[in-house]
Amino acid sequence: MSLLTIVEASKQFKVGRTTIYKAIKRGDLTPQKNHDGVQVIDAQDMIRVFGSSKKSVSHPVSENSTQPVSGNSGNNEDLLRELREQVKELKQDKEFLKQEISSVRKDFDDYKLMITYKGNLSSVETVETVPETGGNSFDEQEKQPKEQVETPQNEPQIEEKKGFFKRLFGG
Template sequence: MALVSIIEAAKLAKVSRKTIYKHLKEGTLSSSENTQGHKVIDTSELIRVFGKIHLDSPEEVTGGDIEGDKKKQEVTQGDTGKDIETLIENAKLKAENAQLRERLDEAKEDKEKLFAQLSEAQATVKLITHDKDTATEKKGFFARIFGTK
């Protein structure tokens, strides 16, 4: 995916730089550093946090902060609108995939908690029924006559 500067991220998300920095500080938006040491944000992160990003022209995606030759090959100024739409769709799918993985992890944790509660409940029921069985145990004929168990 394309990596953009903080300024470009603010333009794409149609928010202020202050909002971008706030989300970075809170941890809701992640960033990395490019080869010059500047903070850059992946467009898929922008889509995950802000929903839709707004592209006015292909130059916005190729703002010069794209990291590595591979990234430069993916998004160039000669790309058509269809290629950019594909990149945006890919970013959306990656963000959705990340959200689904988080939900799956949460569901697994809930499942483990429920199994633990079920085990505790089964152990409690077992104790209760065991107490009833020993309390109402009938004595046999000889036990009643001779007083032994």
């Protein structure tokens, strides 16, 4: 269990110190105090949070070398298989969502038809209810005493306001 100071960890993992402090604040990393009172972080925690160390101890390989890396091919195949499974699942999710959308659209259209049908039905019901009252409505109106409402004739007529040009040119 190797302990790294925050500065050493930021250099070794090529991560900013503020990023490490944010990870500590979130609870992803647990700092400890060494005998000098300096905060140190376990290297395993750093690997868990930020991945493997960017600074490796292995010998450098030239860019032109075409040596196959046998250790990575197994990982690549696993990664490729996992990615294909994810693509398959995403396609299934996509199809499911398309079906859901078409179902919602169909329901929406059905509701629109129901609303228009109910609107037509309510107008039909009103037509049917009129004959039930009978044709006696005119007779009932004739039986009621006739009262005339007089409108007062004394009201002054309100003249229409004329605009500037109407007043100027007449009209």
